[in-house]
Amino acid sequence: MxxxxxxxxxxxxxxxxxxxxxxxxxxxxxxxxxxxxxxxxxxxxxxxxxxxxxxxxxxxxxxxxxxxxxxxxxxxxxxxxxxxxxxxxxxxxxxxxxxxxxxxxxxxxxxxxxxxxxxRDSTFRIPTITEGDIREFDHLSIVATDLEASEQFYTQHISMNPLSRKYAEAYDVTFSHLHKGMENLELMHIGESKAEGDRILHIALRVDDVNVMTEKLKSQGVGLDPGYPKAAAFGGGLTAKFSGPDGEKIELVDRKPLQEI
Missing domain, CATH: 3.10.180.10 (2,3-Dihydroxybiphenyl 1,2-Dioxygenase, domain 1)
Structure with a gap:
């Protein structure tokens, strides 16, 4: 199982x-x-x-x-x-x-x-880290070129549970959110024209205030992607993106948890 x-x-x-x-x-x-x-x-x-x-x-x-x-x-x-x-x-x-x-x-x-x-015997997981700036590992985002097929794979065969499916007209992107306990997976249907890019898009971390967190990161030499912070695609609040040491994308959000949207 x-x-x-x-x-x-x-x-x-x-x-x-x-x-x-x-x-x-x-x-x-x-x-x-x-x-x-x-x-x-x-x-x-x-x-x-x-x-x-x-x-x-x-x-x-x-x-x-x-x-x-x-x-x-x-x-x-x-x-x-x-x-x-x-x-x-x-x-x-x-x-x-x-x-x-x-x-x-x-x-x-x-x-x-x-x-x-x-x-294996251990998951390596420890109790949720509550100190610091990060409130929640909000989700892991991946590409879904065929959204229905991806939803079927993760729900029927991996036993994840659906949370929501939302279309963001401003981005022309459909977001499908699934969860396994409190661990969330985001399937992003962004069209065949982008299907040859990265399959794993970003991790998203929920914070109290995106503006405060981004100012803190910038003071430590971390640059934001162009155009951020900006309004989140759904759920209210702001979002910002930046890159880790190897170009991996990290997103910050300050909306409600996905389970509450």
Whole structure:
């Protein structure tokens, strides 16, 4: 059974630089750290209630940033085979994790998003971090070139629950929100013309006041994307976007939680 949306995984150029960025700028805590000298350094960071996996490979020279989303399962062989039989594409069959902690495998969702299933004794999750500026890991946003097919994959086969579907006319984008407990996934249908871009778009963090938070980030040398802050696409409040050390997009919002909209 698939029981948790666990993390978003990304490749980074410099593990220590990225870890320090998320700790100092966004109040992240390291909940797992593992290195194989000369080969790989991987770390799990928790921000509020959500997690990121940072992977630094010594011989990697390109394609840094978000790479996969991960769900926990209590039986990887059964769940992986069930998804393959349903017609979803295998990227990597289940194998032992390089860290020696559990077993993992990868498939592609209908829009080509890389989805990891992992079975291990610990989720690495700690109680929600309440101190600091981040109130909630609001959502993880991914592309849905075929929105209905993506919704079917995540609700029928990954057992996520639908929250809402909203069309933002100003952006010509449909947002479909799903959740697994308090972990939220945003499917963005942005049209076939953009289907060849990044499949994992951004993480979104909820704060008390976007203007206050962005001023704090700018005072520490973090630049905002052009045009931000601006009105959020839905739910009221403001939104702002900026980039992490490897170009990964991070969104701030100060509206109500998705479960309350």
């Amino acid at each position: 698939i029981y948790e949306l666990n993390h978003v995984g990304m490749f980074v150029r410099d593990a220590e630089k990225s870890i320090n960025f998320y700790k100092e700028m966004l109040g992240a805590k390291v909940v797992f750290d593992h290195s194989i000298p000369g080969r790989v350094h991987m770390a799990y960071l928790q921000i509020a209630n959500g997690m990121m996996e940072l992977i630094c490979l010594e011989d990697r020279e390109a394609n840094f940033g978000y790479e996969h989303i991960c769900f926990m399962t209590d039986n990887i062989d059964e769940d992986f085979q069930r998804l393959v039989q349903a017609g979803y594409t295998t990227i990597e069959a289940p194998r032992n994790a390089a860290s020696g902690n559990g077993r993992l495998g990868f498939l592609a969702d209908p829009s080509g998003v890389k989805v990891e299933l992992i079975e």
